[in-house]
Amino acid sequence: MQFQLTTDFIKQVEQLIIVKDGNALRQLLHDIHFADIAELLEELKSDEATYLIKLLESELTSEALSELDDDVREKILNRLSPKEIAEELQELDTDDAADIVAELDEEIQQEVIGKIEDNELAADIVELLKYDEDTAGALMAKELVQVKETWTVAGCVREMRRQAENVTRVHSIYVTDTEGKLKGRLSLKDLLTASGKTHISEVYIPKVDYVTVHTENEEVARIMQKYDLEAIPVVNENGVLMGRITIDDIVDFIKEEAEKDYQLAAGISQDVEADDNIWQLTRARLPWLVLGLFGGLGSVYIMQGFEDALNHYPILFFFTPLIAAMAGNVGVQSSAIIVQGLANDNVKGSLLKRLIKEVGLALINGLALGLLVMLFGFIVGQNQLISIAIAVSMLSVIIVAALVGTFVPIILDKKGIDPAIATGPFITTSNDIFGIFLFFYISRIILGGF
Amino acid sequence: MQFQLTTDFIKQVEQLIIVKDGNALRQLLHDIHFADIAELLEELKSDEATYLIKLLESELTSEALSELDDDVREKILNRLSPKEIAEELQELDTDDAADIVAELDEEIQQEVIGKIEDNELAADIVELLKYDEDTAGALMAKELVQVKETWTVAGCVREMRRQAENVTRVHSIYVTDTEGKLKGRLSLKDLLTASGKTHISEVYIPKVDYVTVHTENEEVARIMQKYDLEAIPVVNENGVLMGRITIDDIVDFIKEEAEKDYQLAAGISQDVEADDNIWQLTRARLPWLVLGLFGGLGSVYIMQGFEDALNHYPILFFFTPLIAAMAGNVGVQSSAIIVQGLANDNVKGSLLKRLIKEVGLALINGLALGLLVMLFGFIVGQNQLISIAIAVSMLSVIIVAALVGTFVPIILDKKGIDPAIATGPFITTSNDIFGIFLFFYISRIILGGF
Numbered sequence: 001m002q003f004q005l006t007t008d009f010i011k012q013v014e015q016l017i018i019v020k021d022g023n024a025l026r027q028l029l030h031d032i033h034f035a036d037i038a039e040l041l042e043e044l045k046s047d048e049a050t051y052l053i054k055l056l057e058s059e060l061t062s063e064a065l066s067e068l069d070d071d072v073r074e075k076i077l078n079r080l081s082p083k084e085i086a087e088e089l090q091e092l093d094t095d096d097a098a099d100i101v102a103e104l105d106e107e108i109q110q111e112v113i114g115k116i117e118d119n120e121l122a123a124d125i126v127e128l129l130k131y132d133e134d135t136a137g138a139l140m141a142k143e144l145v146q147v148k149e150t151w152t153v154a155g156c157v158r159e160m161r162r163q164a165e166n167v168t169r170v171h172s173i174y175v176t177d178t179e180g181k182l183k184g185r186l187s188l189k190d191l192l193t194a195s196g197k198t199h200i201s202e203v204y205i206p207k208v209d210y211v212t213v214h215t216e217n218e219e220v221a222r223i224m225q226k227y228d229l230e231a232i233p234v235v236n237e238n239g240v241l242m243g244r245i246t247i248d249d250i251v252d253f254i255k256e257e258a259e260k261d262y263q264l265a266a267g268i269s270q271d272v273e274a275d276d277n278i279w280q281l282t283r284a285r286l287p288w289l290v291l292g293l294f295g296g297l298g299s300v301y302i303m304q305g306f307e308d309a310l311n312h313y314p315i316l317f318f319f320t321p322l323i324a325a326m327a328g329n330v331g332v333q334s335s336a337i338i339v340q341g342l343a344n345d346n347v348k349g350s351l352l353k354r355l356i357k358e359v360g361l362a363l364i365n366g367l368a369l370g371l372l373v374m375l376f377g378f379i380v381g382q383n384q385l386i387s388i389a390i391a392v393s394m395l396s397v398i399i400v401a402a403l404v405g406t407f408v409p410i411i412l413d414k415k416g417i418d419p420a421i422a423t424g425p426f427i428t429t430s431n432d433i434f435g436i437f438l439f440f441y442i443s444r445i446i447l448g449g450f
Numbered sequence: 451m452q453f454q455l456t457t458d459f460i461k462q463v464e465q466l467i468i469v470k471d472g473n474a475l476r477q478l479l480h481d482i483h484f485a486d487i488a489e490l491l492e493e494l495k496s497d498e499a500t501y502l503i504k505l506l507e508s509e510l511t512s513e514a515l516s517e518l519d520d521d522v523r524e525k526i527l528n529r530l531s532p533k534e535i536a537e538e539l540q541e542l543d544t545d546d547a548a549d550i551v552a553e554l555d556e557e558i559q560q561e562v563i564g565k566i567e568d569n570e571l572a573a574d575i576v577e578l579l580k581y582d583e584d585t586a587g588a589l590m591a592k593e594l595v596q597v598k599e600t601w602t603v604a605g606c607v608r609e610m611r612r613q614a615e616n617v618t619r620v621h622s623i624y625v626t627d628t629e630g631k632l633k634g635r636l637s638l639k640d641l642l643t644a645s646g647k648t649h650i651s652e653v654y655i656p657k658v659d660y661v662t663v664h665t666e667n668e669e670v671a672r673i674m675q676k677y678d679l680e681a682i683p684v685v686n687e688n689g690v691l692m693g694r695i696t697i698d699d700i701v702d703f704i705k706e707e708a709e710k711d712y713q714l715a716a717g718i719s720q721d722v723e724a725d726d727n728i729w730q731l732t733r734a735r736l737p738w739l740v741l742g743l744f745g746g747l748g749s750v751y752i753m754q755g756f757e758d759a760l761n762h763y764p765i766l767f768f769f770t771p772l773i774a775a776m777a778g779n780v781g782v783q784s785s786a787i788i789v790q791g792l793a794n795d796n797v798k799g800s801l802l803k804r805l806i807k808e809v810g811l812a813l814i815n816g817l818a819l820g821l822l823v824m825l826f827g828f829i830v831g832q833n834q835l836i837s838i839a840i841a842v843s844m845l846s847v848i849i850v851a852a853l854v855g856t857f858v859p860i861i862l863d864k865k866g867i868d869p870a871i872a873t874g875p876f877i878t879t880s881n882d883i884f885g886i887f888l889f890f891y892i893s894r895i896i897l898g899g900f
Contacts, residue, residue, distance in 0.1 A: 227483060255708070263790070266785050278810050296773070
């Protein structure tokens with residue numbers, strides 16, 4: 001039942017674009033969902049995509065435009081006149097329209113807003129642009145159904161019919177006082193069952209979750225998710241209803257945040273995709289590799305300090321990748337658990353308790369792994385004192401790595417820095433250096449002679 | 451405006467539980483959202499939590515129970531009788547009730563279902579339990595508003611009022627034929643604006659997205675997200691409407707999947723949290739560390755094969771952690787991008803093109819990093835041929851690591867295995883071994899003499 005974007009379909013569209021057969025294209029794409037049109041546009045060259053945007057009804061293309069990847073959209077918008085952009089915007093909800101305008105250069109923003117015929121939309125966009133990017137104000141849409149507490153249910157239904165014209169999906173009806181201050185909400189279900197003469201003030205639910213225009217996106221997502229909300233009203237400093245945020249925007253936000261954290265943990269700077277070009281990918285990846293390289297050169301420097309060990313215990317140098325791997329893996333595990341815990345707000349209790357727990361955990365893991373190393377030494381007939389030195393120093397490395405992995409994110413979080421950057425290359429690299437130093441230092445204490 | 455669960459509040463509740471002051475507890479918790487009650491329950495000991503569940507109205511506690519972490523819920527359910535569990539279930543939507551029943555032991559399942567007074571609910575739960583865990587059938591709820599195409603709008607409103615009693619949130623009204631086959635949908639908005647005598651068949655929207663009971667959760671999430679749906683109907687093999695899935699379940703699913711992938715990438719087996727106990731955490735972490743250890747021992751074995759190099763070029767052994775780090779980091783980067791691309795379905799185009807791109811990318815990164823290594827060698831006055839050997843072998847390692855990181859997830863995906871397991875320790879470990887072998891092998895070719 002789902003539309004499938006096939007290579008054949010794309011070729012057919014491209015052919016029709018080449019011969020500029022507008023009618024055939026209109027007919028072919030007439031019944032297709034805007035999200036599929038968006039996928040199609042992403043597969044086309046930007047001049048082809050622009051041709052389609054100009055050809056098809058704005059009603060269809062505006063939503064598709066709004067779904068596109070930022071960089072694909074940028075290329076298309078560059079090929080449209082301010083008037084053409086304004087026409088697309090007129091078909092969109094205020095939040096999506098404002099998002100697109102926000103991506104334009106400032107001079108073009110003014111031009112585009114000037115060309116919007118609907119004055120209310122233009123004013124709404126100007127208002128939404130004022131808010132900080134990561135706040136509820138920038139995320140909200142102005143479209144909502146709002147009734148006054150003094151109205152009757154029948155009057156309310158009349159007014160709602162009028163307002164609902166502009167609102168794609170009605171989740172809740174928000175009830176305000178005569179000054180526009182949010183008082184509560186009314187569910188459509190309640191409205192269906194109340195008699196027409198009842199006053200809204202008698203039937204509305206005064207308890208309503210809301211956020212302010214300054215609430216951060218992350219907090220909005222947390223609240224909507226926790227309380228299973230499908231829409232949440234947004235008020236200003238005075239409690240006046242300004243807009244609402246719907247769950248579909250939050251779904252996108254949650255997904256983007258998760259991808260960002262995942263990429264950070266993998267040592268990739270924000271927001272690249274498999275089909276980005278080589279330069280974009282290099283820019284996202286090289287800095288983290290350089291960090292890793294400096295870490296590796298740090299290890300070289302440390303080992304030069306223990307050079308004497310080469311004469312007596314060269315085998316120790318065969319174990320450095322193992323030690324580095326253990327330090328890195330333990331650090332990444334610890335930090336990943338803490339980063340997720342911080343994100344879900346379930347890192348509670350005292351730091352001392354956490355410290356004891358992490359050390360305990362590292363001891364268990366370290367002892368188990370140490371035994372395996374001893375066993376390996378026994379099997380290959382290695383000097384037992386060397387096996388002990390390796391096992392004990394590895395145990396210490398694991399404990400330190402666990403502590404670094406646990407407390408670096410906690411400290412970053414306390415300082416207001418996103419702890420997610422601490423997972424991945426950052427932790428791995430610092431743990432490599434610490435780990436190798438500790439390994440040789442403790443081995444020297446146990447073995448002596450270098 | 452949000453309720454904040456403070457330590458003081460928890461202490462107050464615990465005190466009241468100790469003195470068994472039921473009235474005070476009922477009053478204190480009366481006005482609190484079930485999601486906050488759930489957070490409170492997670493902070494209490496399980497006998498305390500059970501006391502609260504028994505004390506408070508099922509209307510409040512059932513939803514809280516449904517929000518709890520699996521392991522907390524398990525402990526509480528173990529302390530409740532089948533009859534008490536059945537009472538909680540009666541207040542829940544069918545999907546949440548079935549989820550809880552699914553967690554019980556099989557004998558207890560039968561007993562609990564037997565104690566449910568509402569026969570329809572019991573039958574619905576039995577039906578939902580039949581479906582595979584990861585499919586739409588297991589995710590859907592039976593609660594929905596369904597009207598027949600032959601009805602009038604007025605009759606429909608009457609019937610809806612009756613049905614809506616059982617449905618927490620009405621998203622769409624589903625239209626079926628007399629045999630229950632899904633024909634389309636009707637929005638509440640449309641219903642508000644149509645006249646009472648109109649037949650449903652004249653006003654309903656025949657185009658409706660749907661999934662079948664066998665559609666996998668991942669696909670359901672993809673569709674709902676792509677088309678910004680807040681609910682989707684679920685049909686059986688014959689097209690008969692069986693239930694619906696709402697976006698709040700999908701939000702939870704998306705979040706859980708993201709966390710699972712993140713943990714896999716960090717080398718943690720599924721579903722542990724910062725506040726789980728030491729044994730749970732060890733079980734989730736130790737296997738991956740053992741994998742890393744075997745990888746490390748593999749490197750030891752490889753280096754023993756190149757032991758002769760110790761006499762002539764001991765410096766090479768100082769570079770092994772650097773090489774391992776580069777191989778690991780590049781591999782993780784490549785695999786993370788591919789794993790995300792596969793999840794978002796945007797890894798397209800031929801494998802050859804991807805191969806060329808990855809090699810190109812690795813060449814750019816590898817040359818840049820190689821130059822830095824040469825520069826480092828120049829600064830510390832290292833033999834230039836050694837610097838060249840290190841830079842060239844590192845470049846090869848980076849290329850191979852990128853290819854492994856790219857193609858292992860693609861191959862796993864083709865074989866139907868979750869590619870997410872390929873990021874993290876799996877890739878890091880295998881790349882460490884490959885990397886160190888390649889490093890010494892190529893260095894030997896360039897430097898000779900060992």
